[in-house]
Amino acid sequence: MNNNNPTGINGYGVKNYPPDEELSSALHQYAKERLTVPQRLERLKLEHGLTIQKSRLLQLNNQFKVPSPRKRLPQDIATQAVLEKVADDVTQRNGVGTIGTLLGNEGIILPRDFIRKVLATHAPEGLSQRFPGANRVPRSALVAIGPNYQHHADGHDKLNAQALAMGGVSLPIYGIKDQWSSLLLHLVVVPNNRLATTIGHVYLDSPEKHGLIPITFVMDKGSETGFIFGFQTGLREAYAPDIDAEKFPAAQHVRSIHNTPIEGAWHWFLNTLGFNIKDRIRQGYQDGVYNPGNPVHPHLFNWLWPKILQIQLDRFVEYWNNHKIRYQKDKPNMSGQTPRHAFALPKAPAADCRIPVDRSVVDALRGQIPISRDASMRWVDDDFDQAATKAYDDIGRPSLTSVAMGWAIFEQMCPLIVYQPSEFE
Incomplete structure (x- = not known):
């Protein structure tokens, strides 16, 4: 990597730096997480196997x-950035931390005090609505050994046909969440979250992505x-046969109201x-833009x-x-x-409980689902697509x-679509 010490040798030994693009991406990710x-x-x-000192980290951040919150944007630009997030928040539910993280994901790091002042000046009604205790939600304690001890999954129906009434x-x-760390592993919109074939593919997406x-x-x-039950049980038996299945079951069914880790994610979403x-x-x-009786509108939706x-x-997911x-x-x-x-990086006494799995085995399990992943995730037929x-x-x-x-995009597209729905639709 280009610096004043091209050999990478100093008082702390040889440094094997990753490629610049990879290192830059990592440093920006850490900034997003603050x-x-x-x-x-x-x-x-x-x-990245890279051990450096604080001073070197500062140099890399500058490079x-x-x-950083210390690298302040001009006040008018920073204020506008906050107000754009306020404008997107129709119900005024997002507070200082949420707006700060959303902006951080876009590379705009602002001090919490600055965001709070902007909200107090331009959106005071939101602050009172979010006052602690105003909308108290009962919580229950969760206990886990560490990351990958339990993953929790469930469907979210707040945007289903009954809720939208359109x-x-x-x-x-459908979402999957790690209990101990609260990491959202997977969150996806699907044509039907009540079909075993579709959700079987969603389950396999997680080990395919994370390798565990x-x-x-x-x-x-x-x-x-x-x-899910069959795949998880089979993978656990194949890759971790020594774990006591009675004490630590591979798969567990609970009532949705007791599946609190993922249910809590829906609340925050x-x-x-x-x-x-x-x-x-x-x-x-x-507003009459969408008409369910129009033969094209439901397909375009x-x-x-x-x-x-x-x-x-x-x-x-990025914000959370x-x-x-x-x-x-x-x-x-x-x-x-x-x-x-x-x-x-779980801290002791927590321990990473991950069970590594092979991609080839995940692919083989997909082959056992009678409908392909592409077909199970298809929203419209090929002609309309x-x-x-x-x-x-x-x-x-x-x-x-x-x-x-x-x-607005819907209205622009609709007149240009030539499509004859099947007589059976």
């Missing part, structure tokens, strides 16, 4: 232009979990993004809105995994760190990152 200097040094050692269109969600399974996979008692998204989606119906929602889910969980002295699970950092893709290309492929622009 990690302390010692935590950043720990992560560099764990993830790769890593944002003539049958639905946006079901937990000691115990916890899910509700729905029929959609059939493949709704407070951070969910209510805003639902309001925006229903606005198209209320199913083509467009899952894409928009998935981008928002990815943003929420990078946000710092409030320190609680008596909390048995992790607190005072970001979920991503705790998942990567081609027609909608052409219309999207014709309007210049606008960005789908803004929920507020969803219906």
